Amino acid sequence: MIKFLTQFGHYFLLLKKVFSKPEKPYVYYKQTMHELVFLGLNSVGIITVISFFMGAVITLQTAYNTENPIYPTYLIGLGCRDSILLEFSSTITALILAGKVGSNIASELGTMRVTEQIDALETMGVNSASYLILPKIIATLLFNPILTLISISVGIFGGWIAGTSAGVITSEDFVYGIQYAFIPYYVTYAIIKTLFFAFVITSVSSFQGYFVEGGSLEVGQASTRAVVYSSVLILLLNVILTQLLLS
């Protein structure tokens, strides 16, 4: 328990350092642009592929589980839309990014720590925590909502392709279903969740990487811890945010 509280304290002290005033805003701006490409744009491919198949499977499973004449077929489209919008695009995307981006951040910072690159920054008088972590947090907070929107669009598109190709729903019914009783707040809800998840992924992974001691073995362990802790926190936050935002 004491160890947990100590870690918790260190985490907040690190965040305090991260959110201190940047030395040279222009350098931070350049760094943020680099992270937007590295952490955001480079994740579009995997998010697109996963979302497409996710939407396809949701549609087919909804169709096979509601194979009953009393259910109108447009409900398949509606089910696909709400599942993707409410849960899959924000949460599953966050879990995937916790694996991809989280491990990337932890291993990058961990390697910088063990190869004394962070010490070099500190010796120069640079606030290493702020210089290295703040641009990553800003980049993910800016780009992850875009990834979620891409995931929603591609997921629904995947559902439409799968549903119509397998002959479980007509194109008209699917389009009617995804428009039926649409609540725009669900998009806001998905984006709010994404912002929280993005912050958790980046800050927790940075914390794990920044304080690595040892060598390559410890960097690997930190990377694993970053993914595990981020994923668990995402699932926990998912429950809390759902209760707070939808109740």
Added chain:
Amino acid sequence: MIRVIDLDKSFNNQLVLSNISVSFEPGKTNLVIGRSGSGKTVLLKSIVGLHEIDRGEIWYDDILFNKLDFKAKKEIRKEIGMLFQGSALFDSLSVEQNVKFPLDMFTDKNEEEKTDRVNFCLKRVNIINANKLLPSELSGGMKKRVAIARAISLNPKYLFCDEPNSGLDPITAILIDELIKELTEEYTMTTIVNTHDMNSVMKIGEKIIFLSDGVKCWEGSNKEILYSDCTILNDFVFANALAKQLKSSLK
């Protein structure tokens, strides 16, 4: 000048440096020597403030460095250049960007001025036509030289080198030593070099501190080291058979 007074440093209640008092003079190459694990790197990192010390004082000229807050320390650190054991070049930046980094962070120079300064520093350390290369594309000796170029890009008053020639062949090691000595004299920097390379000791050791188990055991110059009566020092300096023969011939 850098002065260290009664410095103690421990990790997990284990004393690593005990009661170290020493002064490092400007324009001279000050060497800290000792066996692996003797506390050389801890001393260097304590002096630059990467480790909080348990007791003692660290003076940069007339400023008590270890009592300063982060912001005030930052001002001193802008005058520090440091060469790390593994070079510590930023992997994602090219040679040019690495050397330019301190200029980007701490000066208001325009791009042209910065590029001129980068090229001057790289030329000074004999790195030609490598501006666009990444650290992973450089040899060990080139990495050290680029790290030196980065360290001197802001014209530092203090230069710290942690084992600058570890992992280098003897000829490249001598070149690095000569470069450090030349730069120290050229810019009248206070230079502290950690090493256990005896070639460096003999070649550039104008002032030498010998550490053993975290305690300062001996202080002198490269000429005095040959005639020292300190047994632990002699065991370290004249470790191999050939050197032992040399020592007995000196007697």
